[in-house]
Amino acid sequence: MSYNGPEQADRELIGGRYRLGERLGQGGMGVVRRATDELLGRPVAVKTLALESGADPESALREARVVAQVRHPHVIVVHDVVEHEGRPALVMELVDGGSLADRLAAGEVLSPCETARLGLDLLDALSAAHARDVLHRDVKPANVLLEKGTGRAVLTDFGIASLPGASTLSRTGVFIGTPEYTAPERMQGGDAGPASDLWSLGALLCAAATGTSPFRRDSIGAVLHAIVYEEIRPSERMGPLVPVVQGLLERDPALRLGAAEARRLLAACAAGEEPAPPVPAPTLREAAAPATATVVRDRPTAPDPAVPAAVPDAATGGRGSGSRRPKALPFVAAAVAVCAAAATVAVLVAMKDEPPAGAAGRPSGTASAPAATTPPPTTSASAPPSASAQPAGTVPDSETDRYPSEEVTDERGFTLAVPYGAIRSTDGERVFYTSPDGAVRVGVRIRPIPPGGAIGVMRASDENGPATNPGYRDSLVQETTHKGLPAARWEFTWNGFTGAEGPRHTIDVCWEKDGTLYDVWVSAPVGRSEEDRIRFDKALESFRATGG
Template sequence: MTYDGSEQGGPELIGGRYRLGERLGQGGMGVVRRATDELLGREVAVKTLALDSGADPAGALREARVVAQVRHPHVIVVHDVVEHEGRPALVMELIEGGSLADRLAAGEVFSPAEAARLGLDLLDALTAAHARDVLHRDVKPANVLLEKDSGRAVLTDFGIASLPDATTLSRTGAFIGTPEYTAPERMQGGDAGPASDLWSLGAVLCAAATGTSPFRRDSIGAVLHAIVYEEIRPSARMGPLVPVVRGLLERDPELRLGAAEARRLLAACAAGEDPAALAPVPTLREDALPAVPAPAGADTAAGGRGSGRRRAGALPFVTAAVAVCAAAATVAVLLAMQDEPPAGPPGATGTGSTATSAPATTPTPRTPVSGAGRPLSRQVTDESGFSLLVPYGAIRSTDGERVVYTSPDGAVRVGVRIRPVPPGGAIGVMRTSAEDGPKTNPGYRDGTVEETTHRGLPAARWEFTWDGFTRAEGARHTFDVAWEEDETLYDVWVSAPVSRLEEARTRFGATVESFRATGG
């Protein structure tokens, strides 16, 4: 709803105390006017339903009840509900200053720090709503009011807010919400929860920092396609906001950045720090990999077949990462560039949390470089009990069972899983994984499994190609090796686009050779 300050309304009195004044804005369902509360002598805003909008009058009462449950400085306050022309009208606090949509329409763009402070206000509002089991479902610039003097952001218009189990469609089957800012799971009629509002927050942050939604297109169909399928590339002008926006715009809601981590990253950005140094990563399922920067998904690496089943409603946007074995002759190339010797106990460990990020690895003493002087790879010591070579600058994520390191460009992934040796041992795990390949990896082909040894220990190797979960992801090749040692199964894999096959092969060999158990 746009607050334009135009058009004077009539001086009528409603509810016996509210004198209506100028129109502040109008949306599809109603009109917002300035009014004077003649009983208390204060300025308020009155939202009345448009007679021809088809809006259900009961919806206004419902909105008032919803907002009354969520009392927070960054959520609009509803003072009263009165009757106007036979329909309920909401009497709300008046926020002088207009909406974020007004500011963007006027050509204003927020700095990353300013957008981060805005994001913190909205995140606090959403957190308060979610704590009451309320989903806003229409977070967008028009529903963000900005107080002129204080700069306080206020989330308004809870007209389509719902409980988490409410349907995405109205009773007439019409989609409710604003497509440009609506999460992909809602677009596809899937389960919608708090994560859906967080996606919308990510899109609003993009708009605040760049002037427009990242999903703005010429038609509704194109908007829907962009949200559900197209590669998401946050604009470089967002600077330090990019890590949190990437996390919030993760298509799979189960992988999306959570409120607590988003707050930590936004606070860092608002304080002038670089959130990229915090290596933000959403909590992952067992079969999941981080999606940076494009829509991504998860190869189900060996031994994780059961976890390959996604819950109903979840989108298959998480790319693959399963592992493999490579030529020993190329191993020395990468091993010569590692930061520290692969052997030996860790000098430090991470926090021990379930969902962790790059700081959980031990800092390395020197930076490896390629012939062009650019970082290539580094040896990390992970809190989960191992040390190995990963792409330099890789982002770490874990679901508690698997640890995945993703290269900065999101293309190459190195994964590790450590667990007790299951029945059938390494070869049994790999054969089962290969049998399930067509189910877990679209376009699965050229799969091979062979029994082998690793450092004289029983082992198995699996290699295959597949199509990726999205067109943007493209075809990928994965290498995986698992071996048994002291009643423990170690599984290490590497996944990369087929266009980078030789790089993946080389890195896989180096990674496997560099691996050491540290007992962390």
């Protein structure tokens, strides 16, 4: 609830013992006032329903019942329910200090360590609620109170929470919740679980450390488009928090960072340590992969110690926490259509170095890549599989020991060589294969030849480079041929997804054949330039169209 400053206390006595004082805040359905419990002589807060809100009086009782199920130091305490103006009013503990939203509105932000400690408090509160099968469904700065002196964070306003056995609060024609902190699966009207609250926590941590939600836009349609489709790239100001935020903002709830792993990462950040990257169980990763996707087998490999492991970015498919692109939301179709129409030209020249934007990168639109990008731990220094032991479709690799690869046949009608154990993701138009350590991304796009042909597409992409790739530099666009066909080549360097990962280099070739434009690119950290070029040459040379 937003703080509106003190107002003249009306000193009304309700419930025979609670003397109302000044207003502390007001939300969509209720007003919170400071009050005094005259029977016990203690300060309390009283939440009354706003008459103009149209809220069902039963909602206050619902909230009281929900909170009564969850007893935790970081969850607001409801002391009593009394009648006020014919409606129930909640008597709660008074957390003196204002909300996180108040602090952000005043221009203050939290340091990464402070944000991590806040995250731990809220994660514990949510875990306590989830253990009781209670989903908060409205985790946002206005619903987090920060106690003066102690710094204790308290999660409040369970007014739209879901409780087992209770009906779900809803109002016809009204979106219940706060869009810019709402998980994409809830936007789609799908089943929401504890992972939905964790998405909201990830967005809240971004706001706490930077001052605003990563999905803040000028209109509701733009907000929904950002959550469902756009790249999610946490600010470098978040420092060591970037991996945990990327993991929480994974668009696919099956791949989203869980509470236990999030707690480990946050605890390390709160202690001022650099957290080890999250390591998902390979079996879980394979189980979460889309049934229609070609999942490439994991092969234990030792990560390159010279290259920091990166967590895929949520909206870019390979660069972050991407997940499978959600279907269009029925109730926002018109708004999204407007956004999509405006972005048609931009999509034509969209950056190559990103996985699918809706497939969570984690941007949470990323492809179906898991929240973590480090490979599973190596159990033994085993030699690469022999040709006879390799699964069908694998290409024997003379560089096996250094850059093992295998050939995959994709459902989109092509085959090519990708890093061994790569993870497939898609944003609907593009397909990405990301190496197990998350560092190397192979992308493919097949479409009708647009106006200007291959060279026109590359020149337009180059012009748009500074807008799509921060730190865009050292670009080169050349008209060329590929296997005797008209083609264009584009190379560039940019700042990369995170400061920890460092700059990245992308090599891209597209060519024309029989009315179709084929596009293959590979991106890798600048420190792995040799691997970047070798993998690109393998991908380009091995590419074959197999379907119409």
